Amino acid sequence: MNKIYNPERKDWSKLLQRPTQTVEDIEAKVLKVFNEVKSEGDKAVNRYTQRFDQVELKEVLVSEEEIEEAKRLVSDELKNAIQIAMSNIEKFHAAQKTDKVTVETIDGVSCWQEKRPIQKVGLYIPGGTAPLFSTILMLAIPANLARCKEIVLCSPPNKEGKIHPAILYTADLCGVTKICKVGGIQAIAAMTFGTETIPQVYKIFGPGNQFVTVAKQLATKFGVAIDMPAGPSELLVVADDSANAAFVASDLLSQAEHGKDSQVILIATSKDLIEKVALEVDQQLAVLPRKEIAEAAIENSKLIYVDNDQEALDMINEYGPEHFIVCMKNEDYYVENISNAGSVFIGNYTPESAGDYASGTNHTLPTNGYAKQYSGVNLDSFMKSMTFQKISQNGIKTIGNAIELMAEAEGLQAHKNAVTLRLDSFK
Incomplete structure (x- = not known):
């Protein structure tokens, strides 16, 4: 050293x-894959899987039979270790749940905040030289605690067209709803746009190499959120x-x-x-x-x-x-x-x-200096904070004039009118 x-x-x-490498060095290659997956769907995904993973797949989705076979192949000792880890990760992330926040900001004006799950999330699990089944625990457990409805997992197949048994066992244990044999840029693109077999998601999680990292960043340009730039x-x-x-x-x-x-x-x-x-x-x-x-x-x-x-x-x-x-x-x-x-x-x-x-604790963490502005994955990563408000007649009377004055000062007459009409209805 x-x-x-x-x-x-x-x-x-x-x-x-x-x-x-910088984003500029590899963005052109990533964008090319994205454009082809967007226009050709599964056909493009399969083509790139054949090129990058040297395997031609008949089925992208993992079957129940493959999951059952994986369960038989994972040793009892490893299953027990996974269960211990699962229990600890579940405890730590369950403790992050927060209650609804309610405040009456002024008489007659009630505001509150509630957290709701992101409905569809995608998990990217690297395979390659190390099958990171532990990352499934880190992502699927909080996703389930948050009550996400759809949890899609993508992981690259080996040259026999299979995913490591420990990945399949852990994914099934943690309640993943769909497992896809696809990795790399094409996996991120497929979850960004959706294909005939791979669902589109609202947010993508998981680590990966530099190409996956840039692919995730590119996904944000197409309306899909990501956990962080994790390279x-x-x-x-x-x-x-x-x-x-x-x-x-x-x-x-x-x-x-x-x-x-x-x-x-x-x-x-x-x-x-x-x-x-x-x-x-x-x-x-x-x-x-x-x-x-x-x-x-x-x-x-x-x-x-x-x-x-x-x-x-x-x-x-x-x-x-x-x-x-x-x-x-x-x-x-x-x-x-x-x-x-x-x-x-x-x-x-x-x-x-x-x-x-x-x-x-969660091991999906910001790299490359992004710890200066990003948190690691946590329960809130799978949720959105929504605000609500309800105003009574007395409440709109109390704050109405302030709203009118501010709207008028900004030159937004329709905003002012929305309040004035209500105030006039009380006369």
């Missing part, structure tokens, strides 16, 4: 740059001599193995720790099954030494990490003052993997 000592602030922006995974650890170097290295590698375009960073106030972590990374990396992927990500990653906590915190907030691990003696300083992070993990015994799977 690249070691940097006391970088100057003017160099931070370049130093903390992500190893990702290649990233992790930042801040640590001092109180940290366990082996633990830190294992956390860095746990994110590095996601993909070649992932990035991991250690910011440390101890030069000795940096050396120990670098050694541990080399030793642990050597025996990883996904060594080649992790090695490529490590090339994009950095070990950075800074003199003090303030410098470290400023750099972390500048980066805005997706995952942020704090292994410091004065952990409270970082926990209380962090402004930009998707999810925070505190202490030597809180690996980022816990949030990825089973602690209960």
Whole structure:
């Protein structure tokens, strides 16, 4: 890993740059797929599935028989682990429910806010080198708690035209209403426009590679909302001599193995720790099954030494990490003052993997610095806040003149008339 000592602030922006292509680099390719899916539907989806996934499908939709087969193929041990994770994720997200908010703003004027589910949502679940069935728990559980009526899941098939059994088992367990064997740009396009077999949705959730990320962003131009721009995974650890170097290295590698375009960073106030972590990374990396992927990500990653906590915190907030691990003696300083992070993990015994799977928090988080303005997925991500109001005769008498004066000042006579006619009806 690249070691940097006391970088100057003017160099931070370049130093903390992500190893990702810009939207402009790949938008043309994404738009081409979108246009073809919009005009040709399933035909275009199948063509791109054949090109990108090297498989020709007879059926895009997963059948009940395939789901039953998947249930038989998943071990009881894994089923039990999924159930434990499901229980914790359900508890944490159920606790996020809020009551209706009601206020009488002035005598006779009652206003309230209620939350209603987004009726149709789409979940994108990466397959590829890692079948992320855990992401189904993170998305389908809050979708069901929110009472979304239609939950459509898209995931790329393998070369045999199948989806990983754990994905199918988890999707069925979590109440997904339709499972589609389609991945990449074409999956996002299909959920954006709808095809003969894949329903159009109102909001798309889920992580993916850079092409999926740009596809989701493009979907917003066609009236479909997205959870956030969630691209290649990233992790930042801040640590001092109180940290366990082996633990830190294992956390860095746990994110590095996601993909070649992932990035991991250690910011440390101890030069000795940096050396120990670098050694541990080399030793642990050597025996990883996904060594080649992790090695490529490590090339994009950095070990950075800074003199003090303030410098470290400023750099972390500048980066805005997706995952942020704090292994410091004065952990409270970082926990209380962090402004930009998707999810925070505190202490030597809180690996980022816990949030990825089973602690209960959501692992669908903003990447690429978007933690500065986006939240991670939560229960409210699947809901809309609607406002209501009811005004009595006394209420319109009380605020009517104020409305008239403001409408007239803006030159909107019809707005004023809507109130004046009501006030005149009382005379």
